[in-house]
Amino acid sequence: MGEGTDEETREETPRVRRRGRTALLIATAAVLGLVGGTCAGYLIQADREPTRLPSLSQPVVAQAKGAGPEPLSAAQDRRVKTDGDLRKLLIKRPKGTQEAEYAPGHDGWLTMAEYADQLEDPDEAFGSLVGAEFRRSAGVDWQVGSTYNVGIRLVQYRQEEKLSASEQAGNWNVDGTRSWPIPGTGDGMAYVTTKPDTEPGYEPVYSAQAHAWRGDIAMEIWIYDTKPIPKAKIMDLAERQMERL
Structure with a gap:
């Protein structure tokens, strides 16, 4: 606190009050002037002849041709595809193959629990x-046959708070593999294991996988076999699937 005397403090307060009182007087005068001006305007207008109002019917202005953008066709508007039946964006099961014996989900759809149940820690x-x-x-x-298996998943996110599709597509820890970028996908990647996964009593299993995204959809492909999987197989599936998105 300062060391000013009580007398100095008492001098400060009236100065503040005077400013407030002056502002009140100015405001009152302005209001009175506004009221007086309004009354005078009414008196002058009362002596004048009434002015006819314009007709409410106005001419129609023709819309300029080509002024607005043409709506996108269904083929051009990506939302038409991605908000429709997601299963129609999947590549078809090749002829000569059979349905997987333990395919998860129902009729091509997977709930969140069914999708999570396929992963390492559900x-x-x-x-x-x-x-x-x-x-x-x-x-x-x-x-x-009994050893070669393929699984493809399209996972769609709401993306109201974050860009989850791109995050999930890149959120894979793939050790012991060779990898290649998937053409036309930006940061999409394909992986092929260099060594098989072995467990006592089971045949060795080789794997390949691909991950990419477009818009709000993350794509993933998995291939398993008892013999090494060529790079060409996983790349072909990944490229064809991404073309459909």
Whole structure:
């Protein structure tokens, strides 16, 4: 606090009050002047002849040709595709293959729980999908013989708070693999294992996978076989699937 005397403090207060009182007087005068001017205007207008109002009917102005953009066709508007039946964006199961014996989901659709159940830690994956604003998922699976299996998933996110499709497509820890970028996808990647996964009592299993995204949809492809999987197989599936998005 300052060291001013009580007398100095008492001198400050009236100065503030005077400014407030002066402002009040100015405001009152302005209001009185406004009222007086308004009254005088009414008196002058009362002595004049009434002015005819313009007709309410106005001429119609023709819209300029070509002024607005043409609406997008269904082929051009990506929202028409991605908000429709997600299963129609999946590549078809090749002829000569058979449906996978243990394909998850129902009629091509997977709930969030069914999709999470395929992953390494379903409980943790389920919580992650909730935070990522999971919307829906569709898939197709097939197999050749008893050892060659393919699974493709399209996972769509709401993306109201974050760009989850791109985050989820890049959120894969792939060790012991060779990798290549998927053409036309920006940061999409394909991976092929260099060594098989082995467990006692089971045949060795090789795998390949691909991950990419477009808009609000993340794509993933998995291939499993008991012999090494050529790069060409996973790249072909990835490129054809991304062309449909």
